[in-house]
Amino acid sequence: MSDQKSYGFTTTIVHNDRRKGIEHGSLHKPVHTSVAFGYADARQLASVFQGKEPGFRYGRQGNPTIAALEDKVNQMEQGVGTICFATGMGAIGAVFQALLRAGDHVVSSSFLFGNTNSLWQTTMAQGVGVSFVDATDVANVAAAITDQTRVVFVETIANPRTQVADLRRIGELCQARGILYVVDNTMTTPYLFRPKSVGAGLVVNALTKSIGGHGNALGGSVTDTGAYEWTRFPNIYENYKKAQPQQWGLAQLRAKALRDFGASLAPEAAHHIAVGAETLALRMERTSSNALALAQLLEGDERVAAVYYPGLASHPQHGTSSALFRAHGSLLSFELQDGIDCFDFLNRLTLAIPASNLGDTRTLIIPVAHTIFYEMGAERRASMGIAESLIRVSVGIEDEADLLEDFRCALAGS
Structure with missing residues (x-):
């Protein structure tokens, strides 16, 4: 070569x-x-x-x-x-x-x-x-x-x-x-x-x-x-x-x-x-595409209070992300409406796995304030814009239809 x-x-x-x-x-x-x-x-x-x-x-x-x-x-x-x-x-x-x-x-x-x-x-x-x-x-x-x-x-x-x-x-x-x-x-x-x-x-x-x-x-x-x-x-x-x-x-x-x-x-x-x-580009193309589709699904569901993903036109830095990045990545987060228990929601998912890693081939999901940001305390979390109900998703390479159906069914049970 x-x-x-x-x-x-x-x-x-x-x-x-x-x-x-x-x-x-x-x-x-x-x-x-x-x-x-x-x-x-x-x-x-x-x-x-x-x-x-x-x-x-x-x-x-x-x-x-x-x-x-x-x-x-x-x-x-x-x-x-x-x-x-x-x-x-x-x-x-x-x-x-x-x-x-x-x-x-x-x-x-x-x-x-x-x-x-x-x-x-x-x-x-x-x-x-x-x-x-x-x-x-x-x-x-x-x-x-x-x-x-x-x-x-x-x-x-x-x-x-x-x-x-x-x-x-x-x-x-x-x-x-x-x-x-x-x-x-x-x-x-x-x-x-x-x-x-x-x-x-x-x-x-x-x-x-x-x-x-x-x-x-x-x-x-x-x-x-x-x-x-x-x-x-x-x-x-x-x-x-x-x-x-x-x-x-x-x-x-x-x-x-x-x-x-x-x-x-x-x-x-x-x-x-x-x-x-060696497969980074292939995986990032797939996970970014899946993440955008999932973000759009969540944004359109009345049981979701807020969705944070740079690929959405509603994101405050959507223009910056679009100008700088080839795609918007595999990370998104969202908040459920008041009265919906985030743990019950997570337990209804069958494909997305409750886990703390990012960038895996599998979709991983975690309640942020209760786990990885718990130690810093409520005041610091609030200063970073992290709601107590925030859920983080690292989107994987699953087939898009299967992934969306998993979240759709979990939301339907809310």
């Missing part, structure tokens, strides 16, 4: 391993389980450790199976380099563990995955200031920036209320101010959207979700898009400035978040994710 020819998204990902050659002619990169790597020449070992030539040092910082996945994700995001981590939260945590210091400031969207919100509380307790803003309007981000702001962090489509950040204009703001722009692309995936296109310097993906896509492996990644000038970032340690400036961020992330912090992806998980990633 020629490196010179330009291929489409799926062709590139399916054949990516073969571009660099695979042992014994295998079509998939094998699972390398060794945590140590020997060298016949001790000088070469030293050279690898000193970063003078490529090679593997120790399993905590990567191995051939993980490197193949990193290259695959990097191709998806069109980055200059990608690092994989044990989980999506490990990837998000790595950014702050490796790049922030006490006294720094972050501007974050207030519409966040519950665990990311919890991570911010921990970060604040360690001396980093965080301002939560409504990121659907760049003016709110601009108003929160201070001289100590090092990072602006947003999700593309917020989990679970599906607010869409003002991604392009936030990117322009960060570029003008020299601030690192970090975008969590999990809900859209690099098939529906590439944050590099709006100036994101770092892109986070929870590989556990749609990229792996089968609910059988945990993983996360951070991709450096090349859009940020690391010479503008004040927190790079001197020993990571030996490489070209474009590599400074990746070098510090790999050392501080993998070598020192140990949030390392297992090779078996990397293999599962890499194989799952």
Whole structure:
């Protein structure tokens, strides 16, 4: 497979391993389980450790199976380099563990995955200031920036209320101010959207979700898009400035978040994710189509009080989503009318499964306030627009007619 020819998204990902050659002619990169790597020449070992030539040092910082996945994700995001981590939260945590210091400031969207919100509380307790803003309007981000702001962090489509950040204009703001722009692309995936296109310097993906896509492996990644000038970032340690400036961020992330912090992806998980990633485009086309059909069904039912899905014309950021994304994704949420017990409704479903994951081949559904957002309390939930009756749906690849009939029957029993 020629490196010179330009291929489409799926062709590139399916054949990516073969571009660099695979042992014994295998079509998939094998699972390398060794945590140590020997060298016949001790000088070469030293050279690898000193970063003078490529090679593997120790399993905590990567191995051939993980490197193949990193290259695959990097191709998806069109980055200059990608690092994989044990989980999506490990990837998000790595950014702050490796790049922030006490006294720094972050501007974050207030519409966040519950665990990311919890991570911010921990970060604040360690001396980093965080301002939560409504990121659907760049003016709110601009108003929160201070001289100590090092990072602006947003999700593309917020989990679970599906607010869409003002991604392009936030990117322009960060570029003008020299601030690192970090975008969590999990809900859209690099098939529906590439944050590099709006100036994101770092892109986070929870590989556990749609990229792996089968609910059988945990993983996360951070991709450096090349859009940020690391010479503008004040927190790079001197020993990571030996490489070209474009590599400074990746070098510090790999050392501080993998070598020192140990949030390392297992090779078996990397293999599962890499194989799952080959069908990402096919699955996102199907799940996005199913999600739109389900959202339309729910919006037209009198027993449903509200539906949140960017593909609906009624969504406040429908125009933004339509302009930026190839499709509107597989995540939606809705509220039932007062007097309808959400648990009774969930128990009437036969295909949709009560479970907490996202991006699976199966449709998964969960009462948000009672589970994944329970710990943050009613006041914080209210500030994020999360009603006590909110139900989140991660739409799968089931046949559309079967999926719609499942929800139609469950609603009819309300």
